[in-house]
Amino acid sequence: MDFDGLLRDFPDLTTTGLAQGAIYALVALGYTLVYGVLRLINFAHSEVFMIGTVAALGTWQALGYNQNSSVGGIGLILLLLLAGLAAAVVASTLTAVAVERVAYRPLRRRNAPPLAFLITAIGASFVLFEAVGLFSDNLHIGGERAPFGMVTVIKPENVISVGGWDITNTQILVILSAIGMLIALDTFVNRSRLGRGIRAVAQDPDTAALMGVNKDRVILLVFVIGGIMAGAAALLWNVAYTFSRFDVGFLIGLKAFSAAVLGGIGNLRGALLGGLLLGVVENYAAGLFGGDWKDFTGFVVLIVLLMFRPTGLLGESLGRARA
């Protein structure tokens, strides 16, 4: 245990943790929304995120950039960010909708038991992940299943330094965009007509249907929103961590799920809280026990939480939100 190290690096660990947690939160939203409405853990959501990172990178490469090229000029950076965002969001959303159409909807029609949904979700996840893995094999980018060469769109620089707290530009971008998107989504779900439909179906699907809510459309909408958020998270991940591989979604998915449970699965604000908290705790643990143990923390947090407070910090409340 390295308490001195933790104290010395405390500001650094906190800012890194918040940035990482913001990405977890965005991915966690996908889990939480689908769970809130369908009572289903969408295992394939981690792959929705992964497809987003690959799509954004593919677009950048199509525009003629690779891991060696340097990107300068605010206009060019903005252009690349927007192009990457569009590609990631479209690809992630299409993947999410495809999974819902191909894998989940037929099962709902057949009133399949919950176990069947989980098994299909796992199947869908592995099909996506293996397809990208085989694709990366065929690219011959040095070694079997090697990471894709990533474009560095924004060079990380310290832009704010106050009393030992250094914050880089990428961290600011990640944290602010994540919080902004969460506020937008929260407003959408709580104030708009479509959002009311989502809450109604989450609360009681049959009654909602009797009241004229189109259940299938709501479910589709939920997958679309999850896909958009995962796509945005994928872009931010590419910018901040400049790394993508066929299995990049796996650990992020696991942690995002832990974050969703931590905040209370089915609860939008809980996803933000859980994500940020998990990101920070994980980095403190890395400071305390060494970087190797970082990935264990999310898992340990999940187990401990399930033992003592399975409903999470804020409770599972998408359906019980105010009318």
Next chain:
Amino acid sequence: MNAHIEKVRSRGASMRARWDSMPRQVRWVALLALIVFLYLLPNRWFYINLWYFRTMESDMATVLFETAFFVLLAVGLNVVVGFAGLLDLGYFGFFAVGAYTVALLTSPESRFDIGWPWLAAVPAAVAVTMISGVILGGPTLRLRGDYLAIVTLGFAEMIRLYASRNEGIANGQRGIPQIPHPVPDVKGSDGQSLFGVVDARPYYWLTLTIIIFVILGVRNLTRSRVGRAWVAIREDEDAAQIMGVPTFKYKLWAFAIGAAVGGLSGALFAGKQSFINSDSFQLTNSILVLAAVILGGAGNIYGAVIGAFITWYLPEWVRGIGGALGLEINVAEYRILIFGAVLIVMMIFRPQGILPNRRRAAEFADRRQEAAPTEAST
């Protein structure tokens, strides 16, 4: 109204009924013949004549050992997924725990360096895996089934992550070498130890024997009070609880038994390979075993066996056939892609599997009828 259910029942039942109606002696002779056939299969003089069945590209005995080994895993997972209806995605985590326990206890290269013989380490490995199953199942089995799935998935990945650390007792990528082979005292005809490096046949025979015992044990278990409790939990946990079934206790039992079989296979694997490292325990293998169980028919032991056979033996066989025709069909490379898709397709079109468990098939049909009464009556 029950026509649909009857149809489902009769489809699965016709073969079974024919089998059951045969005289007892005929059934025994048929079973015995099958077992003798399986024991003879890895001998070269025997399989060379079965040109349509053998694998052409790879060593038949090795493929048979791998298949048998995979069958053992599927039979173990079937207890958890098929009988108790718990989705355990970390099955390979238990497998890894078993393999590493054996490696640490037996190998002179391990940190402990106590050098137990393989045979003594096997019960220890099974016990350790069972305990790890109880530790993992304790907090999660009280909750909804979907949490169990993700926690077990995380467990398997954490075991692999821990194993890949270089400082840990598992030695990371360097792994643990020099794990002794099983029972070195048993000599073959050439005076060498029967369980050697080159010949895979003894391992196949050993695995086959273990499979037969495990199947007998599981079969008896499912026909006992425990097995009935599992079915009750799978069908409706709340109802089972109300009727006085201690659901948590029996779920934990199923989980622990499944883990123990996983640990046993891990011990076997360590004894055969005599070297393990963190790469031996890829997560994708957990999913292949699951695909095998679902494909074959969860809840039916023989279904799981057939499923495992299809998942492991068939790709190798197809490769051989392709080789004979001058084509390079490497199905094994696409195994995960194919069997991931198989999971989706099976759940939609035939959730009960190829060789279904009768009651489980009826459960699916029942639910389907509840969902769409008009569709089912046509």
